[in-house]
Amino acid sequence: MEIGYHPVLKPSPSIPFDELAAGCSWNLMNPFNVLEIPPDASPEDIKAAYHRLAKRWHPDRFTGDEKVEAESRFRELAEAFSILKDPAKRLTLQQQMPKAQPAASVAAAIEQESAQERTPEDWAAMAKSAFDEGKIDQARALIYYAIRLDGNKHQYHALLASILEREGGDLRAVVKALETAVRLDPRDVESHIRLYHHFQTLGMAARAQRHLQIAQEISPNHPKLRTPSPKHTKGAKGSATAGQKGKVPLSEPPGLVDQLKQLWDRLTGKG
Numbered sequence: 001m002e003i004g005y006h007p008v009l010k011p012s013p014s015i016p017f018d019e020l021a022a023g024c025s026w027n028l029m030n031p032f033n034v035l036e037i038p039p040d041a042s043p044e045d046i047k048a049a050y051h052r053l054a055k056r057w058h059p060d061r062f063t064g065d066e067k068v069e070a071e072s073r074f075r076e077l078a079e080a081f082s083i084l085k086d087p088a089k090r091l092t093l094q095q096q097m098p099k100a101q102p103a104a105s106v107a108a109a110i111e112q113e114s115a116q117e118r119t120p121e122d123w124a125a126m127a128k129s130a131f132d133e134g135k136i137d138q139a140r141a142l143i144y145y146a147i148r149l150d151g152n153k154h155q156y157h158a159l160l161a162s163i164l165e166r167e168g169g170d171l172r173a174v175v176k177a178l179e180t181a182v183r184l185d186p187r188d189v190e191s192h193i194r195l196y197h198h199f200q201t202l203g204m205a206a207r208a209q210r211h212l213q214i215a216q217e218i219s220p221n222h223p224k225l226r227t228p229s230p231k232h233t234k235g236a237k238g239s240a241t242a243g244q245k246g247k248v249p250l251s252e253p254p255g256l257v258d259q260l261k262q263l264w265d266r267l268t269g270k271g
Helices: 017-021 043-056 064-084 087-096 103-115 120-132 136-149 154-167 171-184 189-201 205-218 230-246 253-267
Strands: none
Touching (some): 043 064, 064 087, 120 136, 120 154, 136 154, 154 171, 154 189, 171 189, 189 205
16 A cells, blocks of 8 residues: 555656656656656755655565565655756756646645645554444554554554454454553553453463552552452352352252141041
């Protein structure tokens, strides 16, 4: 998925500059489109656009198939910048540029794209909204992207744990996300409590007890850490007493049987 990439300004496959200057079609390679800038961009604009896009498409920020695409896009950006930073080459290209589309319209599209660039907080907020709406796959993809942009926010990892819990997947992946959350914010009491319950489920009693103890130290009066009230204890005793009373009728049938036997003996003349 090409996040934040404007379809109108999507670059074409690159070809060598010499071929381009010799008169190749602009549909094959346009370094101005690659850097998402108008043909009359200043050297400062060209440099700023390159650094902005190089940061966005740096291969170290991606994995798998996305990394392969990012590497290709990163090389293309470097090639376009190498061409346009050369004054002579830039002038040659500007002279050969088609005049059909005013530069102002391209600049407006770029300005709109820049205004739409989102922060990690934006991606995380969208992930939370998707999660609340039950769109789990979408929420997972969004929160992973937010973490990729900024992996130092404990709440992002806590939300990831909630999403993985809802999916019902590997519990150890949930634990890993929560452990990251408490590592980033050791006073995240909710994550400590969740780790306590998950470690209990996994049969890791020592780890469970450690997180429970930490949670109690952080927030002794937390609602999820309260012990059962005396009312519940009394109810339990009451239930036990009721159970004992319930056994009383079981001792009565022998007396009733004896009475019936005596009545039968009298009727048959045996009494």
